[in-house]
Amino acid sequence: GQNIDQPTEMTATEGAIVQINCTYQTSGFNGLFWYQQHAGEAPTFLSYNVLDGLEEKGRFSSFLSRSKGYSYLLLKELQMKDSASYLCAAQRNDRGSTLGRLYFGRGTQLTVWP
Amino acid sequence: DGGITQSPKYLFRKEGQNVTLSCEQNLNHDAMYWYRQDPGQGLRLIYYSQIVNDFQKGDIAEGYSVSREKKESFPLTVTSAQKNPTAFYLCASSFGQGNEKLFFGSGTQLSVL
Numbered sequence: 001g002q003n004i005d006q007p008t009e010m011t012a013t014e015g016a017i018v019q020i021n022c023t024y025q026t027s028g029f030n031g032l033f034w035y036q037q038h039a040g041e042a043p044t045f046l047s048y049n050v051l052d053g054l055e056e057k058g059r060f061s062s063f064l065s066r067s068k069g070y071s072y073l074l075l076k077e078l079q080m081k082d083s084a085s086y087l088c089a090a091q092r093n094d095r096g097s098t099l100g101r102l103y104f105g106r107g108t109q110l111t112v113w114p
Numbered sequence: 115d116g117g118i119t120q121s122p123k124y125l126f127r128k129e130g131q132n133v134t135l136s137c138e139q140n141l142n143h144d145a146m147y148w149y150r151q152d153p154g155q156g157l158r159l160i161y162y163s164q165i166v167n168d169f170q171k172g173d174i175a176e177g178y179s180v181s182r183e184k185k186e187s188f189p190l191t192v193t194s195a196q197k198n199p200t201a202f203y204l205c206a207s208s209f210g211q212g213n214e215k216l217f218f219g220s221g222t223q224l225s226v227l
Contacts, residue, residue, distance in 0.1 A: 004156065033215070042204065042218035043157075087157070091214055099145055099164045100214040104156035 002026045004105035006088045011111045012078050020073045020108045022088035031091040032064050032071045038084045083112045116141045120205050120219035128227050135190045135222045137205035145210030146188035151202040164210050200225050
């Protein structure tokens, strides 16, 4: 199977910085996604990393180390609206298929306090 | 506007009843997926379809069935064989060409009466 691990819960205060870690053990790995999901709503795409390094996009950045099976999502200048679940997903291609399947972690519930 | 639409938002199932969840997309995506989400668990793949008239079982297909007669549509039937159907069901689509950025519908909450 695929093992995707991330913390269950995190808390932070408005204006702070928070780092959400994700480790994975996925054969045939070919990319790492982060999604944001507010309660009862659809997950929305935040970032995609396929090469090692940091990808910055506004207040959100994502890092990948393929050799360590590790990624993190960095959220800066936290706002109340950032309170949500953050889902880490590793992509792999099943043998003989061109379709990349995503395997999701359980999500990290982030609560931002005023 | 392009997007992916799920209906209904809430659905109730009686014992022994089959129910069908609708999913439609106008993004011209080839691939479509059904996920189940339970509290405290990650999204688990039920079925996926890479192309019209073809679909594959995911990790938890037992008690579910799908069809893919049109590119735009991928309905999911929760059969009476699924003994624990209460969950949040998410439909998604992607281009299906390797980099599978998923676009999700707004979800259907299914509950058992």
